[in-house]
Amino acid sequence: MRSDDRSEAYREKVQILSEGSVRRSFDAYRDIDWDAPEMQVSRDDERWILGDEDPFAAHPWYRSQSRERQIEMGIWRMANVAKVGLQFESALIRGIHQYVQKLPNGAPEFRYAVHEAAEECQHTLMFQEFVNRTGVDTPGMPRWARMALPLIPVVLAHWPPYFFAGVLAGEEPIDHQQKTMLRAAEMHGHPLFAQIMAIHVAEEARHISFAHEYLAQRIPRMTRRQRRWFAWTLPITMRVACDLIIKPPMSMRREFGIPASVMREVYWERPESRKILSDYFADVRMLAEDLDLMTPGARRVWRALKIDGEVSRYRSQPATDRPAA
Numbered sequence: 001m002r003s004d005d006r007s008e009a010y011r012e013k014v015q016i017l018s019e020g021s022v023r024r025s026f027d028a029y030r031d032i033d034w035d036a037p038e039m040q041v042s043r044d045d046e047r048w049i050l051g052d053e054d055p056f057a058a059h060p061w062y063r064s065q066s067r068e069r070q071i072e073m074g075i076w077r078m079a080n081v082a083k084v085g086l087q088f089e090s091a092l093i094r095g096i097h098q099y100v101q102k103l104p105n106g107a108p109e110f111r112y113a114v115h116e117a118a119e120e121c122q123h124t125l126m127f128q129e130f131v132n133r134t135g136v137d138t139p140g141m142p143r144w145a146r147m148a149l150p151l152i153p154v155v156l157a158h159w160p161p162y163f164f165a166g167v168l169a170g171e172e173p174i175d176h177q178q179k180t181m182l183r184a185a186e187m188h189g190h191p192l193f194a195q196i197m198a199i200h201v202a203e204e205a206r207h208i209s210f211a212h213e214y215l216a217q218r219i220p221r222m223t224r225r226q227r228r229w230f231a232w233t234l235p236i237t238m239r240v241a242c243d244l245i246i247k248p249p250m251s252m253r254r255e256f257g258i259p260a261s262v263m264r265e266v267y268w269e270r271p272e273s274r275k276i277l278s279d280y281f282a283d284v285r286m287l288a289e290d291l292d293l294m295t296p297g298a299r300r301v302w303r304a305l306k307i308d309g310e311v312s313r314y315r316s317q318p319a320t321d322r323p324a325a
Contacts, residue, residue: 039192069256084245116207
């Protein structure tokens with residue numbers, strides 16, 4: 001495909017995503033009936049017991065705890081997942097506003113990016129309301145990350161490919177985790193968290209799609225040296241962001257007396273956990289393959305960070321639909 005044709009196809013895709021934000025959008029307080037009886041958070045509700053789809057809950061240590069303790073940890077875990085999502089998306093909003101200020105008039109990305117920022121604002125409202133209603137004072141990410149996070153997207157916004165790689169690094173693990181939890185929630189989970197996840201997954205699909213399309217448009221324009229450097233840093237960005245977003249903070253260990261050995265096994269020493277970690281980035285590995293970013297050196301980085309593995313045949317392909325390695 002010629003460069004002009006690729007640019008036109010890209011503009012059309014961005015326009016479709018922008019129009020999708022108008023046709024299908026959500027409001028944190030209009031679309032969730034927070035005060036409905038079935039949406040209330042109760043400390044004796046077994047629907048807060050985590051299922052095996054959560055790597056922490058799949059560990060025998062969690063399963064050995066009392067029913068009451070499992071419920072308590074389940075509520076804490078879900079509240080912290082929401083708080084982490086809020087913190088990541090707050091940083092993303094800052095980065096988007098820095099990014100759009102540098103766009104020229106007529107840039108197709110402007111409208112889409114502002115739509116995305118508006119959607120992320122609704123997500124932060126939704127996440128914080130959920131945390132408040134659990135009554136759990138969860139911190140979200142570790143303290144050092146909370147202090148650094150406001151600056152990172154502002155800096156990366158000056159180098160948009162790195163910024164949108166960071167977007168994928170945060171959103172791909174969250175999206176994968178929430179889709180897995182959502183499928184489980186339909187069977188045994190709490191309806192409040194299930195509805196929050198359903199809304200988030202529906203809109204994050206556009207955000208992830210844009211980041212993929214943007215990188216597919218921009219990476220081929222880089223010099224060979226720039227592409228090589230990007231290829232090496234991409235898996236590092238994925239792994240660092242994943243650990244910040246998925247791993248519970250130290251305060252959860254202290255709160256519930258979780259042995260350090262259990263946390264090490266869950267994140268990411270057990271074979272089952274390693275599989276989950278690899279699955280988070282199957283779509284990103286597909287993108288890297290398509291953009292010739294899987295150089296021999298880059299492959300070694302992916303492997304060293306334990307996030308190598310099968311690539312998706314298409315975006316959002318379920319792990320169960322990929323052939324076994």
